[in-house]
Amino acid sequence: MKLTLRIWRQKDAKSKGAFVTYTAEADEEMSFLEMLDVVNEGLIQRGEEPIAFDHDCREGICGTCGFVINGRAHGPRERTTVCQLHMRSFQDGDTLTLEPWRADAFPVLKDLVVDRGAFDRIIAAGGFIASAIGGAPDANAIPIRKENADLSMDAAACIGCGACVAACPNAAAMLFVSAKMGHLAMLPQGQPERMDRARAMVAQMDAEGFGTCTNHGECEAACPKAIRMEFIGRMNADYVKASLTGGRRAAGSEGGSG
Amino acid sequence: MELKPNIPDGPIEKKWDRHRFEMKLVNPANKRKYTVIMVGSGLAGAGGAAAMAELGYKVKCFCYQDSPRRAHSIAAQGGINAAKNYHNDGDSVFRLFYDTVKGGDFRAREANVYRLAQVSVNIIDQCVALGVPFAREYGGLLDNRSFGGAQVSRTFYARGQTGQQLLLGAYQALERQIGLGQVEMFPRHEMQELVLVDGKARGIVVRDMVTGEVETHLADAVCLATGGYGNVFYLATYAKGCNTTAIWRAYKKGAPFANPCFTQIHPTCIPVTGEYQSKLTLMSESLRNDGRIWVPKAKGDKRAANEIPKEERDYYLERMYPSFGNLAPRDIASRAAKRVCDEGRGVGPTGFGVYLDFHDAIERLGQKKIEEKYGNLFEMYERITDEDPYKVPMRIYPASHYTMGGLWVDYNLMSTIPGLFVLGEANFSDHGANRLGASALMQGLGDGYFIIPYTIGNYLAREKFPAVAADHPEVRAAEKAVSDRTERLLSIRGKRTATSFHRELGKIMWEHCGMARDRKGLEHALGKIPGLREEFWKNVTVPGSGRELNQSLELAGRVADFLELGELMCLDALERDESCGSHFRLEHQMADGEAKRNDEKFCHVAAWQYTGEGRKPDRLVEPLVYENVELAVRSYK
Ligand SMILES: Cc1cc2nc3c(=O)[nH]c(=O)nc-3n(C[C@H](O)[C@H](O)[C@H](O)COP(=O)(O)OP(=O)(O)OC[C@H]3O[C@@H](n4cnc5c(N)ncnc54)[C@H](O)[C@@H]3O)c2cc1C
Ligand code: FES
Numbered sequence: 073m074k075l076t077l078r079i080w081r082q083k084d085a086k087s088k089g090a091f092v093t094y095t096a097e098a099d100e101e102m103s104f105l106e107m108l109d110v111v112n113e114g115l116i117q118r119g120e121e122p123i124a125f126d127h128d129c130r131e132g133i134c135g136t137c138g139f140v141i142n143g144r145a146h147g148p149r150e151r152t153t154v155c156q157l158h159m160r161s162f163q164d165g166d167t168l169t170l171e172p173w174r175a176d177a178f179p180v181l182k183d184l185v186v187d188r189g190a191f192d193r194i195i196a197a198g199g200f201i202a203s204a205i206g207g208a209p210d211a212n213a214i215p216i217r218k219e220n221a222d223l224s225m226d227a228a229a230c231i232g233c234g235a236c237v238a239a240c241p242n243a244a245a246m247l248f249v250s251a252k253m254g255h256l257a258m259l260p261q262g263q264p265e266r267m268d269r270a271r272a273m274v275a276q277m278d279a280e281g282f283g284t285c286t287n288h289g290e291c292e293a294a295c296p297k298a299i300r301m302e303f304i305g306r307m308n309a310d311y312v313k314a315s316l317t318g319g320r321r322a323a324g325s326e327g328g329s330g
Numbered sequence: 331m332e333l334k335p336n337i338p339d340g341p342i343e344k345k346w347d348r349h350r351f352e353m354k355l356v357n358p359a360n361k362r363k364y365t366v367i368m369v370g371s372g373l374a375g376a377g378g379a380a381a382m383a384e385l386g387y388k389v390k391c392f393c394y395q396d397s398p399r400r401a402h403s404i405a406a407q408g409g410i411n412a413a414k415n416y417h418n419d420g421d422s423v424f425r426l427f428y429d430t431v432k433g434g435d436f437r438a439r440e441a442n443v444y445r446l447a448q449v450s451v452n453i454i455d456q457c458v459a460l461g462v463p464f465a466r467e468y469g470g471l472l473d474n475r476s477f478g479g480a481q482v483s484r485t486f487y488a489r490g491q492t493g494q495q496l497l498l499g500a501y502q503a504l505e506r507q508i509g510l511g512q513v514e515m516f517p518r519h520e521m522q523e524l525v526l527v528d529g530k531a532r533g534i535v536v537r538d539m540v541t542g543e544v545e546t547h548l549a550d551a552v553c554l555a556t557g558g559y560g561n562v563f564y565l566a567t568y569a570k571g572c573n574t575t576a577i578w579r580a581y582k583k584g585a586p587f588a589n590p591c592f593t594q595i596h597p598t599c600i601p602v603t604g605e606y607q608s609k610l611t612l613m614s615e616s617l618r619n620d621g622r623i624w625v626p627k628a629k630g631d632k633r634a635a636n637e638i639p640k641e642e643r644d645y646y647l648e649r650m651y652p653s654f655g656n657l658a659p660r661d662i663a664s665r666a667a668k669r670v671c672d673e674g675r676g677v678g679p680t681g682f683g684v685y686l687d688f689h690d691a692i693e694r695l696g697q698k699k700i701e702e703k704y705g706n707l708f709e710m711y712e713r714i715t716d717e718d719p720y721k722v723p724m725r726i727y728p729a730s731h732y733t734m735g736g737l738w739v740d741y742n743l744m745s746t747i748p749g750l751f752v753l754g755e756a757n758f759s760d761h762g763a764n765r766l767g768a769s770a771l772m773q774g775l776g777d778g779y780f781i782i783p784y785t786i787g788n789y790l791a792r793e794k795f796p797a798v799a800a801d802h803p804e805v806r807a808a809e810k811a812v813s814d815r816t817e818r819l820l821s822i823r824g825k826r827t828a829t830s831f832h833r834e835l836g837k838i839m840w841e842h843c844g845m846a847r848d849r850k851g852l853e854h855a856l857g858k859i860p861g862l863r864e865e866f867w868k869n870v871t872v873p874g875s876g877r878e879l880n881q882s883l884e885l886a887g888r889v890a891d892f893l894e895l896g897e898l899m900c901l902d903a904l905e906r907d908e909s910c911g912s913h914f915r916l917e918h919q920m921a922d923g924e925a926k927r928n929d930e931k932f933c934h935v936a937a938w939q940y941t942g943e944g945r946k947p948d949r950l951v952e953p954l955v956y957e958n959v960e961l962a963v964r965s966y967k
Contacts, residue, residue, distance in 0.1 A: 084878060101603045103714075109608055109829070116827045116882055121873050124881055126396065128569040130609050131710060133494055134400040156713040181540055182879045189517070192397050196509035200502035201461045205381040205779050208452070208459035212416060215470025225463040225488060228495060232399055256461050 073098050073164035077111070079123055080171040082180055085187075089180065091169070104147065104157040105130060105137065124183040132156040132296060135231030138238070139184040140171045145235035145294040153233065153296040173234050175243035177281045188234050190280040191248060198272030199252045201261050220258045227254035229297045239294035242283030247291040249277050250307035251299045257310060267314035274311055333586070333937060333952040336740040337441040342958050343423075346445045349741070350784055354791035361386030364790050367534055367547060369521045369576050370555030371398030373493075373500055373771060374754025377778025378553060380503035383512035385783055390547055391504065392516045392536060394571055394884075399501040402557050402569040403774060406493025407614035407707060409475060409485035410457075410771040412450040417474055421482040423447045430769060431959045433479040433659055434734070434762020435911035435927065437589070437935070440958055441741060442759045449780040450772050454486055456779055460499035464488050475703075476619050477767035479659040479966070485768045490614055490706040496771055500778070519545075520884065521576045522815070523808040524552065524583045524750070527798050531750035535808045537816070539884060542877040544812050546805050550795045551749040551786060554580060555778065558733035558755040560593060562892045562899065563844070564836025566730035567599055567612040573888040574895050577737050577756050585745040586937035586950055588738035588758035590895065591903035594765055594912050595845050596731030597663035600714055600724075601683040610729040611714055613686065614707055615767040618656045620691035620700065621724070623647050623663075625684050629674040635685055635723050646670055654966040661764045661912045661925075662966060664728035668845050669923065671727070678725045687723035728845060732770060734761040734912065735902075738937040738952070742785035743777060749789065753777040758935065763911025816876040819886045824869030828886040831866045835859070835889070835896055843900050848916040852904040856897065863893040898938055898947065905949060908932045929961055 075096045082089025098107040105127055112122035128136040132153040139154060141147035146154045149161050162168070170184060178186040228251070236247035253270060256262035262269075285304060292301045338349040356364070364387050368379040371393040379391040393401060415421040426447040431438055454472070458464065464486050465473040474483040488495035507513040518539040525533035525546065533548035559574035560566045581587045598613045624643045631638065646666055651658045658666070667684050670676065677683045692700055697720055701708070708719050715725070736758040743751050743759070754774040761769065798805065838858055842851035866889070874880040909918040909925035910932070918926040927933075935952040 099604060099606070102606055103608070106606050106608050110606055113827050113829060116871060116873055117825070119823070119871065119873055122882055124879060128395060128400055128571050129402070129405045130570060131405060131611050132713070133491065134395070134402075134404045134569060136395060136400050151709075152713060156710070158713070158716070160716060185879065188396060192399070192505060192508075192515075192517075195399075195502060196505040198509075200506040201459065202506060203456075203459040203503075205377075205384055205456060205503065205783070206452075208455040211414070211454045211458040211464075212471050216466055217470055218466045218468050221463050221466040224461075225465075225495075228463050228488075228498065229491065231494075232397065255463065259461055259463065261459055261461050 073100070073159065073162065075162065076167040078167065078169040079183070081123070081183055083182065085179055085181055098159045100158070100160045102159045103130070103155065104159065105155050107159055124185050126185050127155055130155040133231060135233035138173060138233045138235055140173065140238060142169050145173070145238040146296055151296055151298050173238035175237045175282070177243065177245070178234060178237065186234070188232070190282070191232050191234065191245070193280065194245070194249060194273055194276045195252065197276035198265070198269040201256060202265060203261070214260050216260060224255050224258035227251045227258070227299065227303055230299050231297055233296065235294045235296060236291035237282065239290040240283065241288055241290065242286060244285045245277050245282040246285040246304045246307070247295060247299055247301070249273050250303040253307045253310060254303035257306065266310065267317055270307065270310040270314040331746065331939060331950060333738060333746070333950050334740060335439060335952055336742060337439070338741065342441060342444045345441055346448060353784060353788035356787045356791045358386055362388060364388065365390065365549040366786060367549040367552045368392070368555060369534060369553065370401065370557065370754070370756070371501070371504065372401035372403035372555060372557055372754060373497055373774030374778040375401065375555035376497065376500035376504045377775050378555060378753055378782045379513055380500060380507050381779050381783040382786060383507035389507070389513045390516065390549065391513055392519045392521060394518065394520045394539065396517050398504060398515060398517060399498065401497060402572050403497045403771070404494045405569060406771055407490045407612065408616035409477060409487035409492045409768040410453070410496060411477065411484050411768040412454045412486060412772065413447055413484060414451055414454060416472060417483050419482045421484050423451070425482065426450060426484065428959055429480050430760065430766060431762070432964055433766040434764055435925065435964055436762065436929070436933065436956065436961055437592070437910055437954065438760055438762030439935070439954060440956060444958070445781070446760050446773055446776050449776045452780055453772060453775045457496060457499050457775070460503060462488060462495045462499045475616055476657060478615055478618065478657045478663070479654070479766040485616070487616065490616070490704055493771060496775065500775070521556070522579060522812045522887070524580050525805055525808045526583055526747065527802060527804050530748045530793070532798050533805065535812045537812065540879050542875070542880065544809055546800065546809055548798050550790060551751065553751040553753055553782060554737070554756050555753040556756045558736070559895060560730040560733050562835070562896050563730040563839050564832050565602065565607060565610050565840070567596060567610050570609060573891065575888055575891050577752070578891040578895055580737060580745065580747070580750060582940050583747065584940065585747050585750055586738040586939045587735070587898060588935050588937040589735040589902065590899045590938065591843065591906060591913055592734035592763050592911065593730060593899070594660055594732035594734060595664045595728045597660055597667055597728050598686060598726040599729035599731070600711065601678055601680060601727040611710065612729070612731060613711060613724060613726055615660070617686060617704060617707065620695070620703070621656065621686040621688050622690060623656055623684055623686055625670045625675040625677060631675070635677070635687070644670070644675070651966045658966050659764060659766060661914070664845055665914060667728055683725040683727045685723035686726050688719060689723070692720065732765055734758065734763060734765055738935065742788065743781060744785065744789065748793070751782060751786065753782055763913055815887070816883065819870070819872050819883060819890070820876055822868065822870050822872070824871045826869050826871065828870055828872065828882065828889045831862065831870060832889045832892065834862060835893055838862070839896050839899070843903050846914050846916055847903050849904065852900050855900045856904065859893065859897045859900065866890065866893055902936060902938065906932055906936060933961070
């Protein structure tokens with residue numbers, strides 16, 4: 073099949089970017105990134121700079137890949153990262169517009185590559201259980217209801233790709249943050265720090281410049297791992313409770329406890 | 331040079347305890363005076379960095395991805411072993427140790443393996459404490475599944491995303507230390523040189539992959555946890571960025587590279603479809619718990635799978651290995667698949683495929699149960715192939731998946747370079763000639779959480795570390811080496827892309843140093859690789875500059891190292907004139923086609939020491955002594 077690609081090219085974080093048009097030949101069995109590989113091989117051979125895009129595992133689990141195809145984060149197929157998307161989802165003659173995640177908190181580094189360091193900083197602020205390595209009790213000492221373990225796992229499946237932010241008209245990071253809070257809040261191990269965690273993660277999320285949630289639901293639709301908005305509800309409930317109980321300490325300042 | 335494994339004395343069950351007692355300790359108040367570099371943020375790297383930071387050391391951690399959470403460990407699917415014996419089915423530390431030594435076809439160091447089995451128990455406890463949502467039974471206790479090469483159920487899992495969940499646990503512990511200021515994290519930084527001062531590892535030179543800046547980081551010790559080198563085959567189940575650069579630089583600075591030819595070809599991966607293919611996707615070994623592997627009995631049978639009646643199918647693993655059946659170890663299952671395909675009984679458009687069929691399991695357990703256990707794997711398969719494995723059997727074929735070889739380390743995980751420690755898949759230590767499923771995650775976390783925090787202290791407490799000046803001649807030389815290399819790659823402006831060289835190297839390696847090897851093929855490969863490398867340095871083209879985010883440059887640098895490593899692998903495979911585990915020399919097989927070891931001549935680790943450009947490296951030997959497991963012919967029948 074033949075395709076027309078309009079791709080965002082931007083030299084670096086400081087430069088202005090623009091769309092450049094390319095044509096591509098693809099085969100149905102190819103993955104979307106393999107189609108771009110072929111375009112890039114052609115560019116390199118002509119001595120031109122290839123299109124920069126992030127990717128690593130190419131099997132939908134590392135969360136490295138991600139850009140917007142025709143206005144949709146990770147492209148047209150539900151619950152699919154762009155690295156898992158195959159050309160059979162497209163048709164001969166299609167025109168596809170590719171652009172990076174757009175959000176103030178995710179500055180563009182080059183072409184389709186953005187800086188998602190803000191997500192790491194939110195985790196560093198409180199997205200963990202402070203359990204000193206070496207001091208853990210037997211793993212079966214605390215039985216966990218299967219339903220809770222499963223729900224925790226549903227939330228923990230988040231790959232941190234940033235599609236939720238890119239899809240949200242407000243560039244909010246609520247789905248990401250709520251997934252981490254939900255993962256830990258569903259487990260008994262996550263209880264002692266639950267309220268501190270809620271406060272610290274939300275404070276960092278705000279400091280990073282993510283927008284506020286106005287319940288559009290675009291995040292859930294774009295999420296390649298089907299993380300549900302129900303976690304946002306749970307997060308809000310925790311946050312309200314945490315605000316009422318007041319701050320005890322800055323997240324993580326205790327160090328080595330547990 | 332002599333390889334000193336530094337195995338503690340005493341009975342095997344007591345060695346680690348005793349060693350821990352005899353180690354010198356760093357006083358808690360002094361720990362903050364030491365800086366340790368950790369290259370890598372996978373299970374070994376993130377786990378080790380977090381654990382050392384918790385003890386009070388200052389840690390600088392590096393990875394090439396944009397976030398430490400994306401290290402390749404994230405992609406591990408099936409599970410992690412531990413000798414918990416929660417299911418009362420006869421497991422024990424000794425049995426895990428025994429299975430691992432046997433699975434490795436008697437080419438691993440007993441003392442290391444025993445310690446690994448011991449700490450396996452603590453790993454699960456630690457992971458649960460950190461919030462890893464392992465699968466549970468209705469009673470609320472942890473569930474287990476079975477993996478290859480074992481007759482007990484000791485594999486803990488989190489759906490088909492075990493690596494992801496374990497890594498997120500370690501990553502969160504690491505991020506916590508970053509938040510506390512104990513760890514400084516450098517994502518998108520690639521290590522390109524090791525700095526040695528007075529013979530000790532004292533730092534690394536990295537390239538900032540966003541700005542192109544070349545930076546030196548100095549420390550009191552350097553740990554490499556940079557993962558495996560299986561992308562040497564080009565098509566592999568590894569993430570695209572996985573590379574050998576860090577350990578290869580260390581090799582060229584004098585750290586011996588052990589058993590480079592021990593590479594694991596995993597039996598269950600989605601087959602290749604076309605030339606443009608960029609990677610292969612694993613279908614977890616855990617699927618072999620419920621899936622049955624078969625091919626048609628007749629050659630060239632082109633009927634659809636469901637049109638072939640049961641009597642006309644050959645469930646070859648069940649037939650050949652009745653006691654382990656579909657759970658035969660990987661090397662054996664891979665070779666069996668190759669054999670039936672070479673006989674002309676392979677399935678799918680290329681004939682290089684076998685069926686992994688869930689029909690019987692779905693009938694027995696219901697689709698819902700299967701979905702719960704493997705849902706994400708089935709979905710992954712469907713995304714790639716456009717076929718529904720609930721309805722038609724999966725098609726699978728072996729692919730490069732893991733490297734047992736790596737930098738040589740002693741019992742303390744230290745290479746022969748003082749202060750250079752190597753963790754996780756990057757070292758050679760625990761899996762011998764073949765790794766059992768679900769044991770890499772165990773080793774990564776074992777090395778990171780429970781071993782390096784002790785052994786590093788013992789090293790730091792015994793040595794003195796005079797300050798190294800930023801303009802020390804060794805530092806300057808290492809920086810210059812990095813800049814020169816970048817310049818050289820950019821200045822060639824030839825006609826071929828780095829990928830095209832990588833693909834060509836991969837084909838040579840797959841054909842001659844893959845699932846089956848022989849003298850003729852290896853000699854042929856050894857004749858071809860130097861020529862390909864020479865052409866690379868004359869004819870590769872790398873657009874752009876070194877002072878920016880330049881993915882072509884990153885790739886070219888990695889391919890250049892693979893082109894050197896590939897040669898060493900073939901050399902190692904040639905000189906190891908026996909078959910063992912994954913290393914199958916056609917010249918050495920039993921009447922039934924099983925690997926035939928030669929314990930008299932090759933019951934040892936072969937570690938290669940670099941002797942200079944264009945010179946044959948020295949082959950050093952560490953004899954292996956089996957005092958606790960009887961050296962025997964491996965049988966899974
Ligand atoms: C698809 C797949 C499934 C698997 N499933 C299982 C399983 O179910 N059970 C099991 O036990 N094992 C499994 N394995 C094997 C296991 O995942 C790996 O062996 C293990 O995770 C390796 O961990 P590691 O910490 O050693 O390295 P990795 O996780 O590979 O991490 C390497 C780190 O080093 C960094 N790095 C590399 N080079 C450089 C450089 N030059 N400069 C800076 N940083 C660098 C990377 O950024 C990364 O952070 C699987 C492997 C694959 C490929
Ligand atoms: S590349 Fe890993 S999720 Fe797409």
